[in-house]
Amino acid sequence: xxxxxxxxxxxxxxxxxxxxxxxxxxxxxxxxxxxxxxxxxxxxxxxxxxxxxxxxxxxxxxxxxxxxxxxxxxxxxxxxxxxxxxxxxxxxxxxxxxxxxxxxxxxxxxxxxxxxxxxxxxxxxxxxxxxxxxxxxxxxxxxxxxxxxxxxxxxxxxxxxxxxxxxxxxxxxxxxxxxxxxxxxxxxxxxxxxxxxxxxxxxxxxxxxxxxxxxxxxxxxxxxxxxxxxxxxxxxxxxxxxxxxxxxxxxxxxxxxxxxxxxxxxxxxxxxxxxxxxxxxxxxxxxxxxxxxxxxxxxxxxxxxxxxxxxxxxxxxxxxxxxxxxxxxxxxxxxxxxxxxxxxxxxxxxxxxxxxxxxxxxxxxxx
Ligand code: NAD
Numbered sequence: 001x002x003x004x005x006x007x008x009x010x011x012x013x014x015x016x017x018x019x020x021x022x023x024x025x026x027x028x029x030x031x032x033x034x035x036x037x038x039x040x041x042x043x044x045x046x047x048x049x050x051x052x053x054x055x056x057x058x059x060x061x062x063x064x065x066x067x068x069x070x071x072x073x074x075x076x077x078x079x080x081x082x083x084x085x086x087x088x089x090x091x092x093x094x095x096x097x098x099x100x101x102x103x104x105x106x107x108x109x110x111x112x113x114x115x116x117x118x119x120x121x122x123x124x125x126x127x128x129x130x131x132x133x134x135x136x137x138x139x140x141x142x143x144x145x146x147x148x149x150x151x152x153x154x155x156x157x158x159x160x161x162x163x164x165x166x167x168x169x170x171x172x173x174x175x176x177x178x179x180x181x182x183x184x185x186x187x188x189x190x191x192x193x194x195x196x197x198x199x200x201x202x203x204x205x206x207x208x209x210x211x212x213x214x215x216x217x218x219x220x221x222x223x224x225x226x227x228x229x230x231x232x233x234x235x236x237x238x239x240x241x242x243x244x245x246x247x248x249x250x251x252x253x254x255x256x257x258x259x260x261x262x263x264x265x266x267x268x269x270x271x272x273x274x275x276x277x278x279x280x281x282x283x284x285x286x287x288x289x290x291x292x293x294x295x296x297x298x299x300x301x302x303x304x305x306x307x308x309x310x311x312x313x314x315x316x317x318x319x320x321x322x323x324x325x326x327x328x329x330x331x332x333x334x335x336x337x338x339x340x341x342x343x344x345x346x347x348x349x350x351x352x353x354x355x356x357x358x359x360x361x362x363x364x365x366x367x
Contacts, residue, residue, distance in 0.1 A: 004069075005067040007069075012074060012076055018298050020356075021355065028363055033320060042057075043060065055095075072283040102270045103172055105134070107254070109129060109132075121231065125235070135243075138244075139168045147161060170205050177209060186237075190220075264305075267280060267310070292339075296353065297340075300352050327362035331362050334358070
C-alpha cells in the first residue's frame, strides 16, 4: 500500500502552535514505529486570506479531496472580524466540510482520571467516562428550505426547516453502527419522534439499518431526555447518533462534562474513497484562542488527540492510537498541566512545547 497522505492546515491563532506539537508526534511515529506519512502543509482561514484573498484556495481544496486525511488546527481571529461574510476564515472550514461531504461528525467525550475533578459533575459520575457522539453534519434544520425571515401582515416570521431524506439518515446511521461495532456494540439514537415527523423517519430508518448489525444493542431516546441523562448518568451511553441540531447541543454538553476545551478532539467523516478509507478531516473542537495566541500557553492535547482519531479511523492503527492516548493519560497522571488545566495554586504550568516534550517522553517510555 502507498504511504498514507496527510494534508495539514494549521490555520490561525494557536492553530500553528498546537499543530507544531502534532507534527513532532507524527515524526515520532515515523521514526519509532515505522508509520510514515506523506505530509503536505497548506493554509486555511485568515492565513489563506492574507495570501490568496480567500479563506481556502482552490488548489488547497483540490488537495484535500485527494489525501487520505486532513488535519486542521483552528481558524479565525479579531483581525478578520471586519471581513465580508463570504471570505471570513470560518468559510474555509465550511467549504472543506461541504465539498468533502463530511456528513458524520464524531465527538468523543472522554474523561481522563487525572482531570475528573475538572468536571462540573461529581467525580464518580464522570471518572472513566468514554462516550462518542455521532452528529449528522450536512443536513437538517441548519440547511433545510424554506428558510429566512419574512414579513406577513406586518409581523416578521423567522423560518427554518427540519428536513432529512432517508439516505441522509441511513448513511450517518451506518457510520454510527460501524463505530459501535469497533467499540462496545451499544448505540443510542436520539430524536424527537414524539413531536417531529423528521424524528419519526429518523427512528424508522435507524431501526431498519439495525437489521444489518444484529450484534449492536440499539436503543432510542428523545433528545431532551438524552440531555438529562447525559448529565445524570453519562456512563450509561457508549455511541450516540443524532441529527445536526440536537448533535450540536448534545455534543457540546457531553464534551464539557470532561473539562477543558483544550482537551477535545473531533473527526468529520464522509463516504469511503476508492481505497476504502473514508473522506476525513480531524480537528480540535476549540477555536484559535486569540487571547493566548503567540504566548506558548495553548494546550496541544485536543489537536494531538485529533491525530489519534486519524490513526484509528483513517489509518486503521487503533493500537497506535491507544498508545498515544495512554501517553497523554500518563502525562496528566504525572501532574503535567498547561495553564487551562490548572486547578491547584502553586502548580507551574508547562508551555505548549513543554506538553509536547512530556508526551514524546511518555511515548518513548511506552516502547
Ligand atoms: P476559542 O475556542 O478560540 O477560545 C475560548 C476560550 O478557551 C479562550 O479563553 C481560549 O484561550 C481557551 N482555549 C481554547 N483552546 C484552548 C487551548 N487549546 N488551550 C488553552 N486554552 C484554550 O473560542 P472563541 O474565543 O469563541 O473564538 C476565537 C476565534 O476562534 C473566533 O474567531 C472564532 O470564530 C474562532 N473559532 C474557530 C473554530 C474552529 O476553527 N473550528 C471553532 C470555534 C471558534
